[in-house]
Amino acid sequence: MVNFVFISPNYPENYWMFARGLKKNGARVLCVIDTPYESLRPELRENMDECYKVSSFNNYDEVFKAVAYFSYKYGKIDWIESNNEAWLELDARLRDDFNVKTGFSQEKIIEFQSKSAMKAYYEKAGLKTTPYCLPQTLDEALGFGNRVGYSLVLKPDHGVGASFTYHIHDENELRHYWNEAKNLGAQMILEKYVEGDIVTLDGVADSAGKIRFLGSMEYVSNCMDSVQNHDSIGSYYTLELPQEYREIAQRVVDSFGIKNRFFHGEYFRLKKDTEGLGKQGDLVGLEVNFRTPGGFAPDLINYTYDVDIYDIWANVLLNQTNDKEDKAKYSAGFVGRRNGNEYAYSVDEIMEKYKVEIIGLEKLPPAFASAMGDVTIKARFTSPERRQSFYEDSFKRKA
Secondary structure, eight states, rough: OEEEEETTSSSGGGGHHHHOOOOOOOOTTEESSOOGGGGHHHHHHHHHHHHHHHHHTTTTHHHHHHHHHHHHHHHHHHHOOOOOGGGGHHHHHHHHHHOOOOOOHHHHHHHBBBHHHHHHHHHHHOOOOOOEEEOSSSSHHHHHHHHHSSEEEEEESSSSTTOEEEOOOOOHHHHHHHHHHHGOOOEEEEEEOOEEEEEEEEEEOOOOOOOEEEEEEEEOOOOHHHHHHHHHHEEOOOOOHHHHHHHHHHHHHHHHHSEEEEEEEEEEEESSSSSBBSSSTTTEEEEEESOSSSSSHHHHHHHHHHOHHHHHHHHHHHHOOOOOOOOOHHHHHHHEETTTBBBSSSSSHHHHHHTTTEEEEEEEEHHHHHHSSSEEEEEEEESSSHHHHHHHHOOOOOO
8 A cells, every 4th residue: 555644634724635635545644743643634544543742843853753653653664745835845755864856855845846947847848937147246137137127027936926025116216125025035937927828737747747637827917016016816727728839848847857746827918018038928937836836726727627636646646547538618716805995796796696606715824814815705607708707806996
C-alpha cells in the first residue's frame, strides 16, 4: 500500500477532500495536523488512517518526528505533500530527509519560489516575460524606472498572492513604496507594468509531465489593485479553452519539469500590442505556483466541469490515469466584495436576481479576505452574457 503523508489536511477547510481522493484511490493516508483532533471535520477523520499532532509546522523537529513515526510504523514513505503554498518548502525538506522522490527537492522549490528565477523557465518554454530588476537600493530602483518608464510593479521576489505588491505610477510613489517595502526585510523585484488581463492555466500533470486535466481561470479585475485600493474582485473558469493555451501549458510544464502534481500558472494576456512582449491577445509569463489554485478555486473547477478534481488529482498521482474530460459544462466563478464599500445592489438583491445561477455565499477569514474580498458570492453560468451581467451588477457602486 502507498504511504501518503499529507501535511495540514485541515486548512484550507476544503482540503479534506484531497484526503478523500487519496483514500478512494487506495493510499494509506497519514496526516500531520497542528490543531486538536477533536476540531477536525468528521469527513477528514473518516478519510485518514492516522494523524500526528504537532504544536506548529514551523517547528521542523516536531514535524520530522511525526514523519519518522509514520515511517517506523508503516514502512517507507512514498509521498509527502500539502498542496499549500505556505508549506511547499517544508514538504520538500521532508522529502529530502526521507528520500522521497515523488516531488521537488528543497533546492528546486526554493529556486521556483523566486519570481525572477522563473523567468528563464518561461523563456525556455517560448514565452516572453516582463523586464525587471532586483534593486538593492532606491537609486537602483529609480534608475530602472528611468530606463523602462512608468508604471511599475514592486513586490517580494519570494512571495505569493498580492500582499505587499504595489502598482507604482511615478517616481514619488516609487520612493514612498520603496521605504514601506524595505521594512519587510525581503528582496524585492521591480517590473515593468503590463497592460493585460490575468489568465491562469491550472491542471494536474502525471509522472511523465503529461497534463491530464487543465482548466483556465480569468480575473474580472486586477488582484493587485484590488488589495491596494480596496476594490472588489472576481474570477471565473472559462467555458472554452483554446488549443493554443493547452500547448502553452504543456510547454511550461515541460520547461519547469512539473511531474506528479497540481500546478497553477499565471499569465498576462496583452490588451494591446506591446513592444518586446507581443501582440494583443498574446500570453506573457507571470509566475507558476506548484500547488492547487488558492482558496476555493478547486471547488470552482468542480462546478465548471462537473467533476471531482480532488479525486482526479489523487487518481493521477497514484494510478497515473484520468478518465474525466476537461470540457466545461458551465463557467463557475466568484465575486468578492469589500466591507465598507457602498454597492448599488445589496448581497440579497444579487442573490435574488441570479438565484438560478447562485452556488453559495461565504464570509472569508482575514487570511483570504485581503485577496478575495470579505464576502464572496459564487455562481455558475452557461452564457458569457449572463456572467458579464452578474459581475457588472455585483461590482457597481452607488452613485
